[in-house]
Amino acid sequence: MTTGLLCRSYELTCISPIHTGSGGKLKPFEYLYNSETHEAAFLNPTKWIAFLDQRGLMERFSNYVVKGAGGTDNLRTWLLAQGVTEDELESLIIRRAHADPLDTDGDKATLNEIICQTTLADGRPYIPGSSIKGALRTGILHGLIRRRPQLFRGRLQEFHTLLKNKKKRDIDFLIGQIETQLLHTLKREQKTPPWNATVSAMRGLRVSDAACPADETDSVILRKLDFTTGMEDGACENRLSLFRESIPAGRRLRFTITVDPAMLRTLGIRSIDEIVGMVHAYTADGLRLQEKVFGRQYPALFAAAKNADALLGGGTGFLSKTLVYALADNDKEARDFIVDYLDQTFTEWDPITRQRVPAHQHRAFDRAISPRTLKLARMDSEDWIMGLCSITEVGNAQTL
Structure with missing residues (x-):
């Protein structure tokens, strides 16, 4: 495809603290x-x-x-x-x-031990472009499924049947097929298989790292804080001895999105704004699901989240990454699949029955939503939902 590339600059504002792990830990x-x-x-x-x-x-x-x-x-x-x-x-x-x-x-x-934030050589915290692109990609997949739900009706039930037959690996294969169907839309040679990355329209989307300003190298250290509902002893906040270095709320970072418009058009996407709108819709759907369950305990947190375009980084939870709710005909169908999926994924050895059993008992306790946990951040008595950010265009678009 010979069309020119379009590049736009954006400002990412951390509505709440964001942690993107570097892979390093400090004792x-x-x-x-x-x-x-x-x-x-x-x-x-x-x-x-x-x-x-x-x-x-x-x-x-x-x-x-x-x-x-x-x-x-x-x-x-x-x-x-x-x-x-x-x-x-x-x-x-x-x-x-x-x-x-x-x-x-x-x-x-x-x-x-402190889990470190990604930082540049000069110590400035940054969010990798791959993390931002991953969120945009999930938003695109969600949007494309929502546009043509009839094409995917019944797929989640197919997944569930595989899960009941202990064929969880086959689920990953079918998910890959769906992603290939949605994203691998570029023209390919006869000998090129459809799953080959060279025919993915995501080649037409590039995202730079989002770096903090040179004079804003400070960060915050947050202890893992979960609010869990549906337990036998009622809802509660759980503080775990896990500390993450994070970019603080209010910090503004700059990055660029570069697209090949011709490649994106094969997905039915006409602009970068449309992509940002897709990830915003995906994020809003996840927050609405959580607000139904956790909104009474944390109304101010969900009010502050209304302007969020994306959930980024670690500590944001399962709902920030899954497409199950988009594939489901209703919320109950999605919940039923997720509880079984999580119970099969996370197990522990029971010395009494001498077999592996669900470690977190999602089927038993995830009655209203699955997973049953809201991921929080707290600093100086102020609370947030972890990982929220807004994305705003700045400057003029450039054709490369």
């Missing part, structure tokens, strides 16, 4: 934590190793790690005890993160 002896200010400071790895060597602390640090750094010791306190000054520590810091003082076990010396 308590790998970051500085001030339990009085509830601030964590992350070290420049190159400067940190050089500093230990220059100060003759390499061996003592190794002994500290082996003998004492099990989650209760504090690296900052240990360094100060070795005669290191606050000014010296300052020169080693690449960025800082604020932790919620009400959600860090009081005056505990550390935050345990």
Whole structure:
């Protein structure tokens, strides 16, 4: 296809904190934590190793790690005890993160292990373009299914039959067939199989990374917080000892979307605005499902979510990624499939029956919605639904 590319600039605003994991984790002896200010400071790895060597602390640090750094010791306190000054520590810091003082076990010396946010070499947090494109892709699939529901009627029941026959792998194959049917719309050579990526119209959609401004490298550290309903002992909030570094609410990041209009037209999509509208509709559908169940406990959170275009990153939950509700004829059909799917996916060994059983009992407890959990973020007594963002065009479109 020979048509020119169209490039537009966008601003992504974090309505709530967003976490995109880098794959890295920091143990308590790998970051500085001030339990009085509830601030964590992350070290420049190159400067940190050089500093230990220059100060003759390499061996003592190794002994500290082996003998004492099990989650209760504090690296900052240990360094100060070795005669290191606050000014010296300052020169080693690449960025800082604020932790919620009400959600860090009081005056505990550390935050345990921290799952790191994706960052650039200069320490700036960013959201990978692949994460944004993944959300757009799901929105496109949702929109295309909604446009022609008659083509997919009965497919979810087909999935459910496979699930009951313990053929979960076949479900993934059929989902792949649906995605091929919807997205692999480019002209192909006779010998090219339809599932080949070269005939996917998604080749015509490119998304850059979304980076924070140069002077906004700070982040926040959030403890995993779930609100769960449908349990035997009633609804409750669950705080788990899992800490994620995240981009804070209110942060604005810039990125670009570049499209090949001719490729997108094979999907029936005429503009980038149409794509953003699709992901907005997908996000709104998921939020409406959750609001029916959780809206009474958190009305302000769902009111704030009305302007959201997408859910991004980790900690957003199953409903931010699934197309089951789009394929279902009604919400009950979707719920019935999901509870069985999750119960088969997450199992544990029962020593009494001597067999694997559902670990979370979705069939028993997911009565109103499945999964039965709302993923939350909390900072300084303010709550959000995790991962919400808006996407707004800025500047003028360019033809490349």
